[in-house]
Amino acid sequence: SYVLTxxxxxxxxPGQTARITCGGxxxxxxxxxxxxxxxxxxxxxxVYDDSDRPSGIPERFSGSNSGNTATLTISRVEAGDxxxxxxxxxxxSSAVFGGGTKLTVL
Amino acid sequence: xxxxxxSGGGLVKPGGSLRLSCAASGFTFSDYxxxxxxxxxxxxxxxxxxxxxxxxxxxxxxxxxGRFTISxxxxxxxxxxxxxSLRAEDTAVYYCARVLGSPxxxxxxxxGQGTLVTVSS
Numbered sequence: 001s002y003v004l005t006x007x008x009x010x011x012x013x014p015g016q017t018a019r020i021t022c023g024g025x026x027x028x029x030x031x032x033x034x035x036x037x038x039x040x041x042x043x044x045x046x047v048y049d050d051s052d053r054p055s056g057i058p059e060r061f062s063g064s065n066s067g068n069t070a071t072l073t074i075s076r077v078e079a080g081d082x083x084x085x086x087x088x089x090x091x092x093s094s095a096v097f098g099g100g101t102k103l104t105v106l
Numbered sequence: 107x108x109x110x111x112x113s114g115g116g117l118v119k120p121g122g123s124l125r126l127s128c129a130a131s132g133f134t135f136s137d138y139x140x141x142x143x144x145x146x147x148x149x150x151x152x153x154x155x156x157x158x159x160x161x162x163x164x165x166x167x168x169x170x171x172g173r174f175t176i177s178x179x180x181x182x183x184x185x186x187x188x189x190x191s192l193r194a195e196d197t198a199v200y201y202c203a204r205v206l207g208s209p210x211x212x213x214x215x216x217x218g219q220g221t222l223v224t225v226s227s
Contacts, residue, residue: 031210031211033214035151043201043214043217045213045215048206086150100151
């Protein structure tokens with residue numbers, strides 16, 4: 001089965017740029033989606049189709065995907081961005097999630 | 107606005123059964139594929155099942171295949187998950203989510219608030 005690998009944690013100071021990676025075999029050939037989950041809340045879609053943003057999601061959130069790595073980039077990080085982030089793809093009639101990355105805003 | 111509300115969670119003994127429901131509003135339910143996704147306490151997200159708009163196409167994760175059954179009633183704008191032969195490892199918050207995008211490129215938006223299922227003796 002297809003495996004997505006995320007770093008368990010990423011830390012960044014306010015105002016800086018956070019980059020969260022999602023590794024998978026030839027993931028560049030797949031469409032990658034990203035979710036934000038704050039404690040006690042349901043996940044929220046922040047990026048779909050590698051780099052598109054749903055309405056209401058700030059432009060600070062962007063995505064890219066190439067080769068074996070997809071990346072969620074959060075510019076000008078704010079305290080409110082502190083959350084768990086999950087990548088997701090579809091493979092062989094199954095949705096696959098990465099293990100999640102906890103973003104800490106220092 | 108688009109809203110999904112799950113219900114039916116609770117405490118059940120190993121080997122028992124439970125039926126989850128998800129009430130949809132704010133969109134034409136019969137036009138969309140739907141899915142169940144779960145999250146064990148303190149763990150990541152795990153996709154459970156997926157059903158097409160008409161109910162004719164259904165997929166399951168290997169971990170629940172043969173024990174869980176997804177279904178929908180488009181007249182009632184409702185999605186269901188019948189869970190049988192429950193195990194301790196099925197303990198999780200269960201979310202329903204609307205499926206968007208092309209086949210093999212699907213994503214989930216929005217998600218319901220979730221319902222907690224606890225399997226314990």
